[in-house]
Every structure is written in structure tokens, then in C-alpha cells.
Amino acid sequence: MTTASAQRRTGGQVIVDLLRRNGVDRVFTVPGESFLPVLDALHDAPDIELVVCRQEGGATMMAEAHAKLTGRPGVCFVTRGPGSANALAGLHVAAQDSTPLLVFVGQVPSGFQEREAWQEVDVQALFGSVAKWAIDLQHSARLPEYLGRAFATARSGRQGPVVIGLAEDLLYESVTAVDTAAVTPAQSYPAVRDVRALERRLAAVRRPLAVFGGSGWDGESHDKLRRFAEAHGVPVVTGFRRQDRFDNSHPLYAGDAGLGMNPALAALIEDADLILAVGTRLGDITTRHYQLLEVPRPHQQLIHVHPQPEELGRVYHTDLAICAGVRGFAETVALRADRPLDDKRRAWLERAGQVYRDWATPTESPGPMQLARVVQWLGQRLPPEAVVSNGAGNYTLWVHRFYPFRALGSALAPTSGSMGYGLPAAIAAKLADRQRPAVCFAGDGCFLMTCQELATAVQYGANVIVIVVNNGSYGSIRMHQERQYPGRRYGTDLVNPDLIGLARSFGADAERVDDSEDFPAVFERALEADHPFLIELTIDPSILKP
Structure with a gap:
């Protein structure tokens, strides 16, 4: 028996309506043919911004960072097979960082499942060890129930990611679904x-x-x-x-x-x-x-x-x-x-x-690039609400030691130690609040993990500032290698592209700084830019920590 509030809609429309009711105002995705009805429903939902990313790992990281900044679950749609496999990177960040995240995976049609159809994945097997809850949805009429449980699970207790597989045919089905209220997560209080x-x-x-x-x-x-x-x-x-x-x-x-x-x-x-x-x-x-x-x-x-x-x-x-x-x-x-x-x-x-x-007193390093003083200067120049993000690598030792984080939401960094996180997180920060400066720190290896998301930043006018600390190596791994196997460095050196030319090819501006004394002037130009700006800092590869 249906109630007076029940309406007949496609499964895709039901999902979008439920997202709207739960306060979702931004969705991140790499589009796939497996969830076209959802994309079509989002076309008619101007109150939900669709952010099209370049790789599913970047998309889930943006959604995860969005959740950290807003306190509401981040939402990401990815397709099956390689799309869902790529999404695991951001899901693992959400799991170890206890971040509420909803990832929807467009699946093969329900009649094809368990035949290893084209790009088919077993959602529970692939995501079960990472997500708080992973399920393949089989009945479109249960969408309100499943999404309600997804929002509650992601936000209750130790927060974390939820993954829902969406059989392709169920999204096209016309279904009578009840419009449910927003989910209120349970809060625990001390005795x-x-x-x-x-x-x-x-x-x-x-x-x-x-x-x-x-x-x-x-x-x-x-x-x-x-x-x-x-x-x-x-x-x-x-x-x-x-x-x-x-x-x-x-x-x-x-x-x-x-x-x-x-x-x-x-x-x-x-x-x-x-x-x-x-x-x-x-x-x-x-x-x-x-x-x-x-x-x-x-x-x-x-x-x-x-x-x-x-x-x-x-x-x-x-x-x-x-x-x-x-x-x-x-x-x-x-x-x-x-x-x-x-x-x-x-x-x-x-x-x-x-x-x-x-x-927190700056240390001195050999050469003209004094990274400690660069980071200290940024802490003095940027307002407390500025967002500083990073991925993983030894360059983060300078950021976390010398930058004074003063406001909640000003630090976006993965406790999982995920390389490539800084740029997607900075883009999410800028989209969430365009008035807040968003500065990403990345090593050269870290930046090249998700550098393609510069295209996303340009497309959506997210004028992030990316500071790439370039030492031509996977510095953190090299540090451990040299400690464990002195004189036997192998597999940790990098031959990088021209990072300035690469950034400009995306439509960003970019400058190289070899002397820390020149950094303030370049950074001021970056702050004034209305498009992404990359600053490459060259550092001696022998300098592995402050």
C-alpha cells in the first residue's frame, strides 16, 4: 500500500530526489553508461552541482574531502569494472580517516549478474573489507530504505564509506517510491x-x-x-x-x-x-x-x-x-x-x-630553497580559514611542522598516507567555498598521481594554488631505502615532465621558483589569479627532512 506522498518515477529520479532530501548539493563523478538515468535526473536538479572528474580515484578523493569540509556525506558515482577499481583509492582514505562517503557503482543489468558479464564486479567482495557497508541493490522499490540506511551507516558511530551497486536496468524502471525525510544520524553522549x-x-x-x-x-x-x-x-x-x-x-x-x-x-x-x-x-x-x-x-x-x-x-x-x-x-x-x-x-x-x-622554529637546509621558511611565511600570509591540503611524501614533514593550522577545516590530509590526495582535496575545498584560499602541497611523484584533475579545476573555475616540491624522486621511499640498504638506491628516481609546461597545457598558470626569497612575489600573483596556479619549488634530492 502506498501513501499519499508516493510518486511514480524512474529509479534514477528516486535516487536524485533522495540525495536532495538529505542535503546533498554536490556530486562527483566520472560518467559511465551504467548509470545514465541518474545523470539524466541530475540534469533536472539545478540545486545539485555535478562535478565531472578525470579519474575515479580523484573523484572519490574530492567527495571525501567535501565531506570533511561540510560534515555531510560526500557522494560519488562511478561505473563498474575499472571505474570501481579506481575508486578504491578514495574509499580507502575515507575508511582510515573515518569520513562519511557514499559511492554508487553502476552495475551490469540484474539479469546478467554472476555471469562475469562485461565489466561486472562483485561489490561486496571488492569493497567489503574497506566500506562500512557494501551491497548490490536488487529491487528499485527499496531505494528509499537502502539510501536511508546508507546515510545513517555512513554518519553513525565511527563514520565511514558506504558502497551501493546499482543494477543498470533498475535505474530505468518506473517505480512508486515514498518521499522519505532526511536521515538524522544517531549521536552518542557520555554517561x-x-x-x-x-x-x-x-x-x-x-x-x-x-x-x-x-x-x-x-x-x-x-x-x-x-x-x-x-x-x-x-x-x-x-x-x-x-x-x-x-x-x-x-x-x-x-x-x-x-x-x-x-x-x-x-x-x-x-x-x-x-x-x-x-x-x-x-x-x-x-x-x-x-x-x-x-x-x-x-x-x-x-x-x-x-x-x-x-x-x-x-x-x-x-x-x-x-x-x-x-x-x-x-x-x-x-x-x-x-x-x-x-x-x-x-x-x-x-x-x-x-x-x-x-x-616550529624554521630549520636551515643546504641551497637557496629554504622550504621551512616558505611554509612559515605562508602561515603568516594566509588567513586562518585558508585550506592547506597534501598527499603523502617527505615534503609533508615541512608542512606539518612549520605551518600553523588555526581553524577547523583548514587541514585536508589523508591519515592513510595516500599519494595524490592534495590536488583533488584542494579542488573540493575551493568548490565548497570560493572565498577561501585553497593551497595544495605535493611532491613531484605525488602530484603526478592525480595531475589530470587540473583539467577539472580549470573546467569549474576552481582557482587552487598547487605548490609542487620537486626533488626528482620518491623521496620518502628513498629515505627508507637508504636507511635499510645503504648505497643501494634503486627504483626511486624519477624522470619528470616539464611541470610548468604541463600545468599550462591544462589552462593553469605556472612559475618555477629556485630561491625561496623569490617565493612571496610569485605566491602573491597566484593569489590574484582567477584560474589554477602551479608553483614548482626545486629542492636538492639529498634533503629528505627538515
Whole structure:
């Protein structure tokens, strides 16, 4: 029996209407003939922008970055076979970064499935180990049910990606489907007894340290947890590539627990008598390969706040496990302390802040390109809301050490260590808010992974700035290789194209900078440009870290 709100539409139209009802205003894709009814329905949906990308990995990365910036699930449509295989790159980012993402895969017709038809994929087998939920839709009448579950699954608990296979014939079918309301994801809140226990433990220790990370943050939570740290006198460390979770210019900021970690920060974590981990899973990199917090029982007291109950106690035994999302935790904790801080706690706070200030002082490198000073200058020149993105490679050590991330949403970087992420993420940032500067850092190897998305930036007028640190090698891999096999460098050198000519061929502007003293003038021209702008920084390949 249908209700009064039921309408007869094609499966493609039903999907687009459900996306609209759930607040989706931008969809990323590489078009495929397997989902033409969806494209046709989007033609009649001017309130949803369709962004046509050049490769499915870039498309899913853009959708993932869009989700990080907006707090709503990113949406991407890809075709079967090679299209869906390419999409795995961005899906893996979403999985490890706990980002809500919906990927729709155009499938072979339902009558052809399980025959290994042309480009057929088994959605559950291909994506099941990466996605929170992966399913092949078999009945178009169940589209409202399945999409509702997809939105809820992607956003609830530990957020993550969902993949839905769409049989081609079902998208053409005329179906009577009910217009459902937007999905409201479940929010978890800490119990009152747990909040009281947290406050008692914080008051009783001398050297507490908070680690902020994970997903599910918003502006209000960001502000409340800053005030919580101030009130209770707790220095803050941010997790790997989550530096925008706390203002890096704040006196309580102690640094980021990431690759190339500050030795003084590592000592600070080891000396802490209590670790308050909020949102973060306390993964491999954040714990320096599980050394700073021993498995299974750290020597520090451990209070772990996470929205997914299965993550609590998964690796570490906790003294207090609080199953709550970042938002729920921020709304519940006290923003005032009952007692003033003593001299020992004040000395601890000063030590923590000095750890970061000393580490953020620019280092000197051989040659005229002083990358540390370039990054420091950018931190002074760009407004706090500017978005800085990157992929993976040793060049990121300079970005994360010397750039001060001050606002939530200003850092877009994959905790999965995915090369090629920076450019798609910067494009997504510029499309989401054209008033915010969007600057991508990339190594030469990293940039060439997704450089074709410069065409996407040009097509949609996304005037991103791409800073390519060119050392003619896969520098990070070479560093590890030279440490493990001294004098036997092999397979890590690159012969690159003319990056300036390549960028201009896409319709971007581009300039090369060999001396860091020349960088500010070039960057000012890039800021004024109304189209993408690439700046190539040449660096000696022997310089592998700050």
C-alpha cells in the first residue's frame, strides 16, 4: 500500500530526489553508461552541482574531502569494472580517516549478474573489507530504505564509506517510491558518571595530556573543547594529520603526533600521567608505532573517548572508556574547573607549549630553497580559514611542522598516507567555498598521481594554488631505502615532465621558483589569479627532512 506522498518515477529520479532530501548539493563523478538515468535526473536538479572528474580515484578523493569540509556525506558515482577499481583509492582514505562517503557503482543489468558479464564486479567482495557497508541493490522499490540506511551507516558511530551497486536496468524502471525525510544520524553522549569520573581523574593528576583527532568535529565542538582544555589546564596534542582539531597558535598546543615526530613531544607523551584521547583511535602513527603507549596496557592512565564501542579496548586497555561522539562529549563536559591550577601543573603547561614553539622554529637546509621558511611565511600570509591540503611524501614533514593550522577545516590530509590526495582535496575545498584560499602541497611523484584533475579545476573555475616540491624522486621511499640498504638506491628516481609546461597545457598558470626569497612575489600573483596556479619549488634530492 502506498501513501499519499508516493510518486511514480524512474529509479534514477528516486535516487536524485533522495540525495536532495538529505542535503546533498554536490556530486562527483566520472560518467559511465551504467548509470545514465541518474545523470539524466541530475540534469533536472539545478540545486545539485555535478562535478565531472578525470579519474575515479580523484573523484572519490574530492567527495571525501567535501565531506570533511561540510560534515555531510560526500557522494560519488562511478561505473563498474575499472571505474570501481579506481575508486578504491578514495574509499580507502575515507575508511582510515573515518569520513562519511557514499559511492554508487553502476552495475551490469540484474539479469546478467554472476555471469562475469562485461565489466561486472562483485561489490561486496571488492569493497567489503574497506566500506562500512557494501551491497548490490536488487529491487528499485527499496531505494528509499537502502539510501536511508546508507546515510545513517555512513554518519553513525565511527563514520565511514558506504558502497551501493546499482543494477543498470533498475535505474530505468518506473517505480512508486515514498518521499522519505532526511536521515538524522544517531549521536552518542557520555554517561553522567563517566563525566564525573573524568573530572575527578583530571583534578588528581599532575601531567595530563589530551590527544584530539578523529572525525565528527564541528565548529561548536571545536570551541567547547578548547575551553575545556583551558579550564582544566590540559595541554593538547593533535593526532596524525588532524592538526586543525586545535588552534596551533594556542599556548596549550604541544604539537602533532605524526610522522617525523618531535622527540621532545614524544618525551612529553611518555612523561604524561594521564592521556585523554578524544575522537582518535590512537593508531600506529599517532602512538609512534605503538611505542609511546604500550600495548595492551599503557603506563599512563588512559581515558578514551570514541563513538564506536568496538574501538574502545580494541588495542588498549583503558582506565575509563567513554562511548561518545566528539559533539556529544563536547556538549557534556564541564567548561569550568572546581579548583585553581597549582605551580606544578602550570610548569607542565609551560613545558608543553614550549615543546611546540621550539619545534616550529624554521630549520636551515643546504641551497637557496629554504622550504621551512616558505611554509612559515605562508602561515603568516594566509588567513586562518585558508585550506592547506597534501598527499603523502617527505615534503609533508615541512608542512606539518612549520605551518600553523588555526581553524577547523583548514587541514585536508589523508591519515592513510595516500599519494595524490592534495590536488583533488584542494579542488573540493575551493568548490565548497570560493572565498577561501585553497593551497595544495605535493611532491613531484605525488602530484603526478592525480595531475589530470587540473583539467577539472580549470573546467569549474576552481582557482587552487598547487605548490609542487620537486626533488626528482620518491623521496620518502628513498629515505627508507637508504636507511635499510645503504648505497643501494634503486627504483626511486624519477624522470619528470616539464611541470610548468604541463600545468599550462591544462589552462593553469605556472612559475618555477629556485630561491625561496623569490617565493612571496610569485605566491602573491597566484593569489590574484582567477584560474589554477602551479608553483614548482626545486629542492636538492639529498634533503629528505627538515
